[in-house]
Amino acid sequence: MESKKKIFTTAPLPFMGQKRKFLKQFKPALKGYSPTATYVDLFGGSGLLSHTVKAHYPDAKVIYNDFDNYRERLLNIGKTNVLIADIRQILTDAPKDKKVPENVKKTILERVAQEENKTGYVDYVTLSSSILFSMKYVQSLEQLKKETLYNCVRQSGYDATGYLDGLEVVSKCYKELFLQYKDLPDVVFLVDPPYLSTDVGTYKSYWKLKDYLDVLQVLDGTKYFYFTSNKSSIIELCEWIETKTPMSNPFNGHNECYS
Ligand SMILES: C[S@@+](CC[C@H](N)C(=O)[O-])C[C@H]1O[C@@H](n2cnc3c(N)ncnc32)[C@H](O)[C@@H]1O
Numbered sequence: 001m002e003s004k005k006k007i008f009t010t011a012p013l014p015f016m017g018q019k020r021k022f023l024k025q026f027k028p029a030l031k032g033y034s035p036t037a038t039y040v041d042l043f044g045g046s047g048l049l050s051h052t053v054k055a056h057y058p059d060a061k062v063i064y065n066d067f068d069n070y071r072e073r074l075l076n077i078g079k080t081n082v083l084i085a086d087i088r089q090i091l092t093d094a095p096k097d098k099k100v101p102e103n104v105k106k107t108i109l110e111r112v113a114q115e116e117n118k119t120g121y122v123d124y125v126t127l128s129s130s131i132l133f134s135m136k137y138v139q140s141l142e143q144l145k146k147e148t149l150y151n152c153v154r155q156s157g158y159d160a161t162g163y164l165d166g167l168e169v170v171s172k173c174y175k176e177l178f179l180q181y182k183d184l185p186d187v188v189f190l191v192d193p194p195y196l197s198t199d200v201g202t203y204k205s206y207w208k209l210k211d212y213l214d215v216l217q218v219l220d221g222t223k224y225f226y227f228t229s230n231k232s233s234i235i236e237l238c239e240w241i242e243t244k245t246p247m248s249n250p251f252n253g254h255n256e257c258y259s
Contacts, residue, residue, distance in 0.1 A: 005162055007055045011046035012160035013073050013080070014129040016137070018046040019192060019227060026052060029225065033188050035059055040181050041190040042174040042218065046070055047164065049190050049225075054166045064167045065177055071169060073123050074160045080123045081157040083115050084130055091151045100131065100149035108149065112141055130154065178218045189218060192227040 011018045019026065026049065033039075035057040041050040041064050050064035073080075090107050094100055100108070108131065115122050124144070128137040130153040138144045170177065174193075181187045193215045194207045212234055219226060228234055 005055070005165070008048065008051055008163055011048045011070075012163050013046070013070075013077065013123065013126050013158055015046035015048075015070065015125070016135070017192075017194065018048050020048065022227060023048075023052055026225070027056065030056055033223070034186060037061075037186045037188050037223075038181065038184065039063070039188050039190060040177060041065055041192075042177055043067070043190075043192045043194070044070070045192065047167065047169075049192065050167050051163055053190075058166065062167050063177070063181070064164070064169050065174060066169050066171045067173070069171065071164070073125070074163065076121050076123060077158050077160055079115070079119050079121055080126050083111070083122070084126070084153060085157065086111055087127075087130060088153045088155070091153055094151040096151055098151060100151055105149045109141070109145060112144065116141060126158070174215070174218070182218075182222060187223065189222055189224040190227075191215065191218060191224050195229050195232045 009023060010020045030053065036059050037057075038061040039050070039053045039057075041047070041053075041062070044050055044065040044067065047064045047066065047070060050062050053060060054062045087108055090104060090111065091100065094104055112122060112127065122141070124139050125137055127144075131149045131151070132138065132147055133150050134152070136147070138147060178189070181189075193212065216234075216238070218224070
């Protein structure tokens with residue numbers, strides 16, 4: 001008998017900006033779109049939206065753009081579980097969510113250094129969520145050494161079994177992927193770019209205002225889901241532009257002075 005497939009409601013490994021809290025609204029909104037369409041997740045991040053579409057529409061073609069190489073983290077989940085299990089052991093007597101004493105920190109740093117030497121791979125994002133203050137992330141052992149550690153380690157291991165099943169995984173800039181699909185029939189784009197005015201510290205590129213505005217071009221004449229936050233000013237900006245058109249650049253002919 002075939003066992004029931006697990007549907008993830010959260011990304012299997014920590015990922016800042018994953019759309020966990022949006023799924024409640026996303027799932028009913030999906031009903032307005034075809035179960036056999038092609039869904040292109042331009043800013044795939046953890047792949048949670050791609051996974052959700054495939055889980056609800058098994059016959060849909062779903063393209064997950066893994067720009068950050070989240071796959072590598074998933075592939076190494078076994079090593080990460082071993083490392084985190086050892087850290088959990090080291091922290092046995094340390095109170096939960098409290099600062100880790102210096103001598104215990106030293107033991108943890110030694111264990112992480114050993115992992116780097118032995119396996120050549122450490123998932124610093126997952127490690128950060130286990131031993132750093134909420135929302136704080138490091139990318140290397142050197143950075144970790146400078147931080148105060150906290151005992152936020154999970155009691156169980158991570159599991160990603162079946163998470164990417166049925167997805168077509170690519171890794172490229174969203175602009176290239178968009179061009180590839182924009183003229184094909186029955187395509188729905190999932191558009192979840194890094195937010196304006198929020199921390200994008202764990203992503204691999206830095207986004208300027210122009211980058212945020214460029215994304216809006218993929219919405220022109222296409223079927224899409226656009227995700228944004230009430231901390232982002234992009235909708236407000238678009239509404240402002242709508243009321244002030246025709247626009248010209250008020251800075252034309254200006255002299256630039258920067259301090
Ligand atoms: C808000 S996150 C997406 C989160 C995702 N929907 C989830 O649920 O996990 C935005 C993602 O866009 C990625 N990104 C940044 N620049 C990109 C580009 N030029 N093309 C594609 N993705 C990009 C970031 O690295 C980040 O993973």
